[in-house]
Amino acid sequence: MIGVERDETKLIARPVSMRLGGGMLAFLRKVWAVCAKDLRAELRGREVFSTMTSFSVLAVLTFGLAFDLRVPRSEMIAPGVLWVVILFGGVLGLNRSFGAEVDRGTLPALLLAPVDRSAIYFGKLLANLAFTLATTLVILGVMFFIFDVNMFHPVNVLGVALGILGYVGVGTIFAALTASSRARETMLPILLLPVMVPVFVAGVGLTAGVVDGKTFDDLRQWLGILAAFDLIFVIVAYLLFDLIWEDA
Amino acid sequence: MADDALIVATGIHKRYGRKRVLTGVDLVVPQGEVMALLGANGAGKSTLMRLICGLAKPDRGEVRLGGVSTRKAGHEMRRYIGLVAHSPLLYDNLSAWENLMFFASLYDIQQPEPRVEAVLHAVDLWPRRHDAVRTYSRGMTQRLAIGRAILHDPPVLLLDEPDTGLDPASAETLARLIRSLGASNRAILLTTHNLERALAWADSVSLLVDGKIVERAPTSTLTTDGLRRWLVETGSVG
Numbered sequence: 377m378i379g380v381e382r383d384e385t386k387l388i389a390r391p392v393s394m395r396l397g398g399g400m401l402a403f404l405r406k407v408w409a410v411c412a413k414d415l416r417a418e419l420r421g422r423e424v425f426s427t428m429t430s431f432s433v434l435a436v437l438t439f440g441l442a443f444d445l446r447v448p449r450s451e452m453i454a455p456g457v458l459w460v461v462i463l464f465g466g467v468l469g470l471n472r473s474f475g476a477e478v479d480r481g482t483l484p485a486l487l488l489a490p491v492d493r494s495a496i497y498f499g500k501l502l503a504n505l506a507f508t509l510a511t512t513l514v515i516l517g518v519m520f521f522i523f524d525v526n527m528f529h530p531v532n533v534l535g536v537a538l539g540i541l542g543y544v545g546v547g548t549i550f551a552a553l554t555a556s557s558r559a560r561e562t563m564l565p566i567l568l569l570p571v572m573v574p575v576f577v578a579g580v581g582l583t584a585g586v587v588d589g590k591t592f593d594d595l596r597q598w599l600g601i602l603a604a605f606d607l608i609f610v611i612v613a614y615l616l617f618d619l620i621w622e623d624a
Numbered sequence: 625m626a627d628d629a630l631i632v633a634t635g636i637h638k639r640y641g642r643k644r645v646l647t648g649v650d651l652v653v654p655q656g657e658v659m660a661l662l663g664a665n666g667a668g669k670s671t672l673m674r675l676i677c678g679l680a681k682p683d684r685g686e687v688r689l690g691g692v693s694t695r696k697a698g699h700e701m702r703r704y705i706g707l708v709a710h711s712p713l714l715y716d717n718l719s720a721w722e723n724l725m726f727f728a729s730l731y732d733i734q735q736p737e738p739r740v741e742a743v744l745h746a747v748d749l750w751p752r753r754h755d756a757v758r759t760y761s762r763g764m765t766q767r768l769a770i771g772r773a774i775l776h777d778p779p780v781l782l783l784d785e786p787d788t789g790l791d792p793a794s795a796e797t798l799a800r801l802i803r804s805l806g807a808s809n810r811a812i813l814l815t816t817h818n819l820e821r822a823l824a825w826a827d828s829v830s831l832l833v834d835g836k837i838v839e840r841a842p843t844s845t846l847t848t849d850g851l852r853r854w855l856v857e858t859g860s861v862g
Contacts, residue, residue: 481711
């Protein structure tokens with residue numbers, strides 16, 4: 377085939393020029409490439425967001441039915457329900473983060489790329505953050521109708537965003553750890569949820585305080601715990617991520 | 625050891641649990657050579673490929689690519705390796721164009737569009753570039769997998785059974801690609817169960833038996849029948 381031979385000559389004749397090093401900008405470009413790839417794949421496949429959202433909405437409805445007859449004021453249980461649903465719904469998305477790469481056999485291609493593997497971690501973290509934040513927006517909307525509690529208060533939204541950042545920060549590395557395990561669907565929540573106790577306690581404390589009408593000064597401690605958790609665990613995950621793939 | 629060797633594996637041992645997969649592999653692939661690695665299923669061919677490309681680490685021994693030990697090299701070393709594995713290493717819900725553009729960004733390829741276009745022409749997929757990979761035939765997917773592996777023009781190319789499941793036309797396209805790539809100063813190590821293709825595509829053949837390279841010969845000295853006898857004698861086929 378003359379056409380193909382001509383194209384092969386063109387392929388060989390055109391030397392590939394690659395940027396070497398490149399510092400922080402190159403690192404961020406790769407982080408964005410991984411994140412954008414996951415977001416694009418999700419737009420096509422609709423695997424993660426739809427699963428997380430369906431489960432979360434059903435969970436809120438179930439909690440609504442379960443507590444409707446027994447609790448005098450829904451404000452008493454709404455904060456707990458919100459954070460339980462975020463944590464449990466989030467696990468479904470985190471499981472797919474690296475699980476989908478293993479199932480499709482694409483993980484070696486990511487690991488073979490000449491990138492600091494922390495770029496893969498941060499790219500996945502950003503994509504997981506986007507999926508979980510979008511799901512949480514839906515949860516907050518549904519809870520407004522089911523529990524008649526408005527949790528769109530700016531301080532609560534900030535606290536939820538901080539909590540989710542810590543959650544997906546730890547969840548992304550645990551998802552990578554368990555991705556190749558046959559029991560990853562059960563392993564991930566078993567490993568992840570105990571580590572999330574500080575986020576859960578601080579998150580419920582913050583949301584309950586907002587619902588109860590406490591001032592920002594009263595809520596500052598919970599925001600501090602969430603921010604400290606984010607900082608510590610994202611740095612630890614960044615430092616450990618490369619070690620996971622020593623013998624991928 | 626040849627000075628121009630791009631792939632040098634020395635005394636490679638690897639075990640998974642109690643199973644000893646590789647027990648002292650020595651392998652040299654010089655620049656410009658296509659080597660076919662033959663062996664029975666479970667002989668350790670894929671494990672050796674994984675060790676060479678750095679996806680796994682040997683328990684003992686050393687892999688050197690272009691004279692640099694993979695144990696000591698940083699992530700920039702991965703720039704010099706292209707791998708075609710059993711699975712195509714492609715995102716099936718993305719198009720060929722999107723897949724290659726994604727990998728071009730990971731490899732920091734400057735001006736990625738013309739390079740991706742050239743690769744898609746080379747693997748004969750330019751007309752289908754915007755179709756999702758899941759709609760491709762096995763042969764098309766495999767050609768795109770090769771396109772992904774050569775996108776960054778790596779000097780070391782590892783092809784693990786690239787011809788599995790290909791129809792004759794796709795196998796011929798693959799053969800043409802391998803010949804053109806091998807002629808451009810790369811070192812290509814490929815595995816296949818098809819002896820005719822091993823002889824047609826490669827410059828030399830190495831035989832892996834029970835975790836060790838037991839024979840090595842240039843293909844110019846071998847015939848298909850001779851190669852088959854070789855495999856039978858070493859217990860690589862029944």
